[in-house]
Amino acid sequence: MRIKQIEEQDIPAICKIEQDNFTRPWGKGSLEGFVDNPAAVFLKAQINEELAGYCLFLLSFDTGDLYRIAVKPERKRQGVGARLLEEGLLQCGQKGADRILLEVRASNTPAIALYQKHFFQKLGRRKGYYTQPAEDAVIMCRSLPEISTIQKRDLFL
Numbered sequence: 001m002r003i004k005q006i007e008e009q010d011i012p013a014i015c016k017i018e019q020d021n022f023t024r025p026w027g028k029g030s031l032e033g034f035v036d037n038p039a040a041v042f043l044k045a046q047i048n049e050e051l052a053g054y055c056l057f058l059l060s061f062d063t064g065d066l067y068r069i070a071v072k073p074e075r076k077r078q079g080v081g082a083r084l085l086e087e088g089l090l091q092c093g094q095k096g097a098d099r100i101l102l103e104v105r106a107s108n109t110p111a112i113a114l115y116q117k118h119f120f121q122k123l124g125r126r127k128g129y130y131t132q133p134a135e136d137a138v139i140m141c142r143s144l145p146e147i148s149t150i151q152k153r154d155l156f157l
């Protein structure tokens with residue numbers, strides 16, 4: 001598996017993963033705007049020629065927001081989401097972010113488990129934040145000093 005920058009030609013495959021994973025998928029127009037955006041970290045996980053998943057962070061001053069992370073249904077539980085998150089955190093840190101914030105549906109056990117495994121902590125809840133279906137958001141945050149653990153692992157494995 002290789003983690004690479006998203007290019008415009010990847011957008012149709014990402015749209016398909018959006019449709020398979022989200023009740024309100026983002027369309028081509030919204031996603032294309034993040035390609036080559038210097039404030040974005042927009043990455044894909046590639047297995048041979050297959051785009052298996054992607055993640056999107058947007059940076060503002062010292063904070064990165066995780067907007068999207070999703071994996072193809074048939075590629076879940078194979079470490080793709082973890083690799084994307086780790087590389088995304090690393091690149092956000094390299095671009096100057098000190099902390100990462102995210103919102104996640106309160107019932108999204110797989111994503112919450114993934115984030116907690118990567119040192120995110122629950123900050124609070126936003127009541128009725130999501131629609132289709134209506135649901136609270138859990139707000140999670142982590143600072144980036146632990147990034148050194150990821151860098152060391154990448155260097156020595």
Ligand SMILES: CC(C)(COP(=O)(O)OP(=O)(O)OC[C@H]1O[C@@H](n2cnc3c(N)ncnc32)[C@H](O)[C@@H]1OP(=O)(O)O)[C@@H](O)C(=O)NCCC(=O)NCCS
Nearest residue numbers: 021068069070071076077078079080081082110111113114
């Ligand atoms: C959340 C998501 C990105 C995880 O991707 P993934 O490639 O399946 O995750 P990984 O295989 O890398 O798993 C890493 C860790 O996440 C957690 N995890 C992932 N899927 C899980 C599940 N179904 N149940 C419980 N924990 C889970 C585990 O802690 C796992 O570590 P482990 O395998 O050692 O137990 C994927 O489930 C997904 O695309 N979900 C739909 C989109 C979404 O909800 N995105 C987040 C909101 S924007």
